[in-house]
Amino acid sequence: xxxxxxxxxxxxxxxxxxxxxQLVLPIRGHLDIQVGxxxxxxxxxxxxxxxxxxxxxxxxxxxxxFIVADLDSLPDNLAASxxxxxxxxxxxxxxxxxxxxxxxxxxxxxxxxLSIALFLGLLEKQTCDHRVDRRLLRVLDTMKAQLDQPxxxxxxxxxxxxxxxxxxxxxxxxxxxxxxxxxxxxxxxRARAQLxxxxxxxxxxxxxxxxxxxxxxxxxxxxxxxxxxxxxTRQYSSLTPATD
DNA sequence: ATGCCTGGACCATTCCTCAA
DNA sequence: TTGAGGAATGGTCCAGGCAT
Numbered sequence: 001x002x003x004x005x006x007x008x009x010x011x012x013x014x015x016x017x018x019x020x021x022q023l024v025l026p027i028r029g030h031l032d033i034q035v036g037x038x039x040x041x042x043x044x045x046x047x048x049x050x051x052x053x054x055x056x057x058x059x060x061x062x063x064x065x066f067i068v069a070d071l072d073s074l075p076d077n078l079a080a081s082x083x084x085x086x087x088x089x090x091x092x093x094x095x096x097x098x099x100x101x102x103x104x105x106x107x108x109x110x111x112x113x114l115s116i117a118l119f120l121g122l123l124e125k126q127t128c129d130h131r132v133d134r135r136l137l138r139v140l141d142t143m144k145a146q147l148d149q150p151x152x153x154x155x156x157x158x159x160x161x162x163x164x165x166x167x168x169x170x171x172x173x174x175x176x177x178x179x180x181x182x183x184x185x186x187x188x189x190r191a192r193a194q195l196x197x198x199x200x201x202x203x204x205x206x207x208x209x210x211x212x213x214x215x216x217x218x219x220x221x222x223x224x225x226x227x228x229x230x231x232x233t234r235q236y237s238s239l240t241p242a243t244d
Numbered sequence: 245a246t247g248c249c250t251g252g253a254c255c256a257t258t259c260c261t262c263a264a
Numbered sequence: 265t266t267g268a269g270g271a272a273t274g275g276t277c278c279a280g281g282c283a284t
Contacts (some may be wrong), residue, residue, distance in 0.1 A: 153259065163265070168260060180259060180273070202249065216274045218250055230249060230282095 021071045030066030036085040055074040075124040086128035135160040157175040187225040196236040202229045
């Protein structure tokens with residue numbers, strides 16, 4: 001049995017434990033946590049795993065809000081991990097924001113079941129073997145929010161309060177790829193989504209993800225996905241029934 | 245014919261790693 | 265932290281394919 005609840009703690013909770021697994025996912029503000037021997041702060045974009053019988057306590061600031069999920073069992077990817085805290089994907093983070101609104105609305109059993117199913121589906125997609133360095137969170141947000149803008153490493157490093165060399169190192173240690181590779185990956189994924197889900201032309205999509213030059217975009221897209229933007233569009237449009 | 249797109253060649257810039 | 269050097273990336277130009 002999986003239940004989801006939205007909770008906003010504002011005061012020190014007493015030490016306690018549960019029979020079920022519990023996941024705590026901040027959607028605003030941060031929490032000070034103590035889980036077993038682990039102690040630290042958890043911020044938006046991270047998830048805490050609390051195993052059955054494990055003593056824990058939270059302390060949240062006034063404005064902090066977070067989603068709590070009680071589960072009988074963890075998905076395999078989480079169960080296999082020894083981590084207490086890991087970074088969640090942007091997709092799951094966005095879904096949590098939707099859930100926040102959903103959980104405060106009217107109670108509808110069907111919708112609730114679908115919501116939980118989707119939550120579990122996204123949970124299974126998490127790679128919980130890493131935790132993104134805090135200094136990079138603003139940088140990642142900035143890049144993702146401004147994919148159409150040019151980003152140079154020097155200014156991104158300043159945002160993280162690191163020297164360019166340190167920034168390179170922290171970035172690769174934390175995410176396993178270089179800054180440029182990360183930016184290109186985000187741009188390509190966004191581009192693919194726009195090509196498949198919108199009627200924007202390849203030119204418009206290229207501009208939307210920061211390429212002034214269509215040729216450069218097409219080349220990069222083909223390298224990344226192994227097929228051209230137009231081929232990608234056609235492949236998916238042939239799978240989608242016509243609406244008119 | 246026209247517009248849209250792809251991909252090759254070339255070049256400049258920026259990135260990234262590594263040694264000092 | 266800095267600097268060097270190779271690698272990667274993006275822009276420009278252009279030729280050519282494809283659909284309308």
